[in-house]
Amino acid sequence: MSKTVVVLGAGVGGLSVASRLREQLPEKDRILLLDRSFDATLGLSLLWVMRGWRTPENVRVRPTPAALPGVEMVTTTVEAIEPQQRRVLTEAGEIRYDALVIALGADLAPRSVPGLAEAIEAGQAEEFYTTHGARSLHQGLLNLRQGRLAVLIAGLPFKCPAAPFEAALLAADLLRETGAREHVRVDTLTPDPLPMPVAGPVVGQALVGMLSRYDIGFLPQRGLERVEGENRRLVFTDGSQEDYDLLAVVPPHRPPAAVVGPGLGTSGWIPVDARTLTTDHEGVWAIGDVTLLTLPNGKPLPKAAVFAEGEADVVAFGVARHLGYEAPTPWFTGFGSCYIELGDHVAAKGEGNFLEAPAPMVTLLEPSARFHQEKADQETDWIKRWNA
Template identity: 45%
Template sequence: MSRAVVILGAGPGGLTAAQRLRRYLPPEIAITVIDRADEQRLGISLLLVMRGWRNPADVSLRPAQVLRDGIVFLHAEVTGIDPEARRVHTDRGDLPYDALVVALGAEVVPEAIPGLEAAIAAGAAGQFYTLGGALHLRERLACFAGGRILVVVARLPYKCPPAPYEGALLIADRAREHGVSDSVQVALFTPEPQPLAVAGPAVGQRLTELLAERGITLHTGQELVAVDAAHREAVFSSGAREPFDLLVVIPPHQPPAVVRAAGLTGETGWVPVAFPTMRAPVDGVWAVGDVTTLRLPNGSPMPKAAVFAQQQADAAARDIARSLGATAPEPEISGRGRCWFITGAGEAGYVEGEFLAEPAPVVQLYPPAAEHFRAMEQELAEWSAQASG
């Protein structure tokens, strides 16, 4: 009987898992990647779209054109996962599997914050974690001549950890470019005790200084509990009510409903996985990327970022191949990661370090420079051009 590996999700983790598995597995073992979207984008690309520096077509990749060597891409909606029967249900039929990789990422759920959806519908609020949201904010910012803009991290954890800080910096940068910086006030609110707490106090202090240099006020330890769309106020658990003219929210995140319904999530609300194999608690299932929870040596969750999703995908592919009798290296995850950090005015820095270092991550923030921005652009261009390679 032929054997099959099914991968749910065609983002960085899912694509990497498929490509590594094809390298390790014999051709008679089928590999199928399923995703409801036939286009993919890296998270940082959405910031460039919001800022008006890129259009969607400039930062898109089509999985069907990237996956080669007999890997099948199925453009379909996953409607159910049956781990006991080892079958995946989709709106285009069922697929059996011998090994399943769950790489469906994290979904944003603005409805989890009372009043937020009403504020978005009224044009008073927005978010840049989806393409539609980034385009909507681009339009709102294009006609924003003055007032108070709040950038608010609603809940932890969320994907692309530097993104809220980049978003605030890019909004302030746009105001300067259009000559309205004197009439635009940008404030950032986060539940964390300091910016990017997982990266340590030195990085948090440098980010705090960078925000202050750009005229952005920072409020830590503030968790959003509601939005009063009628009065344009953000309501926090501390009891504070902050007025705004435009609210930019990093909405709460959660695993897709199909993952939760399959009983794959643990007490944290995310899929718990073993290190470094990325095995889920259910036989025959591996999970990688933003849908998972994986603890660092100091107890903090591993950041939800593409660089770690790709490392996890390679580790899972190795373990799957070995479990299916193929030859592959032992699973490993380096824990070394780098995330670009766009600051505006054609400059970017980056956050890089050893996130699996003991007793805590050793991370550094490299200062903004034009050369870093160009390197980031080159990396994004190479990612988007994979289909022609």
């Protein structure tokens, strides 16, 4: 008797796990991949769009059946997940499953901070987590001739912990190219005490030093209360204020609406076993940005595509064993890496084991052109793989 496996979301995690499942399961079993559009942007390339090194069309991911042979692609919006009934409710109707993989990612929530959404809509602030936002910020940087660029983290958690600091470095690089850098102050502002705190204080201090070498300020422990866009002003929870001429913001993130409320997790983010990615519900796994994977030091695993891709094999093995087939024992190693672009086609690289006890063992490797090329090769691989 055939089985049905449903994968929700066609980001890097969903695409990877659907492909791995098709390799792992017999042909008679159905694999359904659900997404609202199957038309997305490669997240790791957005800062290159902001810098002007890529166009949105260069980095679109539009998977076709040829890229996912044997996987049924269903274009629909997921409205609710009912794990007790083993079904997913969608705009296209009810879909029942024998195994479910949730890879719905994280949504942007600028309206959770007073004034932020209005400032973005009015052009008084820019974000760089969408293609439209990255392109708009690129134009804003081209137009900025003097004043202050503030790169702000508006809430925790957020996707790609290095992104705001990489954005500041690449923005400074673009301002050097336009000749405006010596007239523009660049600062980063974050609620955290250090950049990328999950990687530990050594990496955090190294990143602060890297910012300093490029004359970029670092203002820690700044919890945002509201944005006064008309005044170009940021107001923080401690009562302090900062003015800006151009604001580049990481909006707060929230779990997708479909996973909030059905008992998958009290915070909305779905708790998973750190090694197997199983949830509290039998036959249900979650991977990528939608998860809450707690590390031995109590901090959450960063939300990054490299982890979602690494989790795909683990989940495919777990699903296969759940359905009664032979497969390797699922075991997520926790190893991951990320690149921090400095400009001039040079990048640093952080890598290590995030599930090491008692805390992640992460090393920040010195910047080089080789690491920039590694990131470009990864971009090329993903785009070719899914746009076949």
